[in-house]
Amino acid sequence: xxxxxxxxxxxxxxxxxxxxxxxxxxxxxxxxxxxxxxxxxxxxxxxxxxxxxxxxxxxxxxxxxxxxxxxxxxxxxxxxxxxxxxxxxxxxxxxxxxxxxxxxxxxxxxxxxxxxxxxxxxxxxxxxxxxxxxxxxxxxxxxxxxxxxxxxxxxxxxxxxxxxxxxxxxxxxxxxxxxxxxxxxxxxxxxxxxxxxxxxxxxxxxxxxxxxxxxxxxxxxxxxxxxxxxxxxxxxxxxxxxxxxxxxxxxxxxxxxxxxxxxxxxxxxxxxxxxxxxxxxxxxxxxxxxxxxxxxxxxxxxxxxxxxxx
Numbered sequence: 137x138x139x140x141x142x143x144x145x146x147x148x149x150x151x152x153x154x155x156x157x158x159x160x161x162x163x164x165x166x167x168x169x170x171x172x173x174x175x176x177x178x179x180x181x182x183x184x185x186x187x188x189x190x191x192x193x194x195x196x197x198x199x200x201x202x203x204x205x206x207x208x209x210x211x212x213x214x215x216x217x218x219x220x221x222x223x224x225x226x227x228x229x230x231x232x233x234x235x236x237x238x239x240x241x242x243x244x245x246x247x248x249x250x251x252x253x254x255x256x257x258x259x260x261x262x263x264x265x266x267x268x269x270x271x272x273x274x275x276x277x278x279x280x281x282x283x284x285x286x287x288x289x290x291x292x293x294x295x296x297x298x299x300x301x302x303x304x305x306x307x308x309x310x311x312x313x314x315x316x317x318x319x320x321x322x323x324x325x326x327x328x329x330x331x332x333x334x335x336x337x338x339x340x341x342x343x344x345x346x347x348x349x350x351x352x353x354x355x356x357x358x359x360x361x362x363x364x365x366x367x368x369x370x371x372x373x374x375x376x377x378x379x380x381x382x383x384x385x386x387x388x389x390x391x392x393x394x395x396x397x398x399x400x401x402x403x404x405x406x407x408x409x410x411x412x413x414x415x416x417x418x419x420x421x422x423x424x425x426x427x428x429x430x431x432x433x434x435x436x437x438x439x440x441x442x443x444x445x446x
Contacts, residue, residue, distance in 0.1 A: 139370055142363040147379050149360040151386030154225035155394050156356060157217060159348035163341070166217040167333035171326040173349050174209065177357035178323040181316035184358060188312045198317065201307035205318030205365070208298030210325045212291040219287020222280050224397040229387030230270070230407045231288040233414050237263065238296040240417070243372065246304050255416065255423035263413030269406030277400060299376065302368060311366040315358065318365075384411060 160169045185192060216228060237260055274281040302314070309317070338345075368376050384407070391397035399407065416423060 139367060142367050143379070146360055146363045146367065147382050147386070149355050149363075150379060151229060151383040152390050153352070153356050153360075154216075154220065154228040154387055155390045156348045156351050157220045157228075158225050158395070159344045160352060161217075161221060162344040162348070163338055164345055165334070165336055166221070167214075167326075167329075168336050168338075169345065169349060170213055170217045171323075171330070171335065173352050173357060174213070174319060174326055175323050176349075176353045178316070178319040180353065180358060181312075181319050184312050184362070185316050188310065190310050190313050192313060192317055192320075193307075193309060195307075197305060197307045198309055198313075201302055201305040201309060201314060202317035202321045204298055204301035204305050205314060206298075206322040206325060207301065208295050209318055209322040209361075211294035212298065213322075215287045215294060216291035217287075219284040219291070221284070222278070222282075223274060223284030223288070224391055224399060225395065226384065226388030226391040226397055226399060227270070227274065227403065227407070228284070228288050229384040230410060231267070231285065232292055232295070233384055233411055234263065234267070234289070234292050235296050235299075236414060237417055238292065239299050239376075242296055242300040243303070246300050253420055253424050254427050255420040258423075259413045259416035259420060261413070262416065263410050266406045266408070266410030266413055269409060270403055271406075273400060273402035273406055277403075299368065302365070309365075311362045311364075311369070314365040315361040318361070319357065 157169075160173070220228065237256075240256075271282075271285055274285065307314070364376070388397075388399065
């Protein structure tokens with residue numbers, strides 16, 4: 137029950153994260169909003185470590201796990217924050233639905249968790265077709281939408297690599313320790329890259345930005361990452377990234393309620409095709425059995441025709 141509750145909480149928080157990111161950019165440049173969120177989260181994470189009576193581990197294996205986690209916090213967040221200004225928040229979550237496929241493929245190579253079956257190959261092709269429809273529809277509507285789509289896709293890649301790498305590191309860290317260590321490594325990386333992107337403190341703060349950053353610090357970073365690393369320790373990587381299949385529907389709902397976002401019919405249709413492919417990818421067993429029956433039937437017919445030839 138505890139694991140299920142943690143899983144559902146992550147779904148709820150991650151579904152609202154894209155729209156919160158967009159609100160946090162009100163009057164702020166993307167790097168400023170993101171780095172403020174992560175620096176505040178890193179400092180507050182130490183309070184969590186103390187509250188759980190833990191301490192940061194600095195062993196080699198722990199440091200590798202922190203670096204692995206930072207790929208998802210630094211790399212993935214940088215990409216999605218950059219792209220968030222160009223596409224609707226619901227569409228970001230839909231594209232993030234590709235994470236289970238990519239993480240599943242990486243998990244098979246690195247961790248031998250699951251195999252790439254014929255049904256999953258077909259599901260991947262269906263999802264990619266849906267993505268192509270989404271990209272075509274959105275770019276025809278907005279010439280700059282490719283930036284948001286590229287940012288979201290790059291973020292998905294970083295996210296999947298991070299999830300599998302943390303699993304492979306297998307440092308056995310408490311979720312709070314993993315979260316805090318990852319946030320501090322990521323914060324250092326943000327600090328190092330300040331000269332590259334620049335940090336611009338606003339003269340006036342917009343209430344939307346303050347509220348969104350506060351929500352992202354407390355829920356989007358601390359609570360979500362603690363719960364995420366907790367379930368990542370107890371479930372296969374591809375099952376964890378199934379969250380990104382469940383979140384898009386809620387994300388589109390939050391975008392509609394909070395920002396009056398409406399996806400055009402062709403974009404919505406492409407999103408449905410993409411998510412259908414992802415659903416088939418996750419629940420592939422029945423389709424695989426069906427394909428095996430067809431293959432056996434074809435083989436028997438070929439053998440029969442061969443034996444009946446004079």
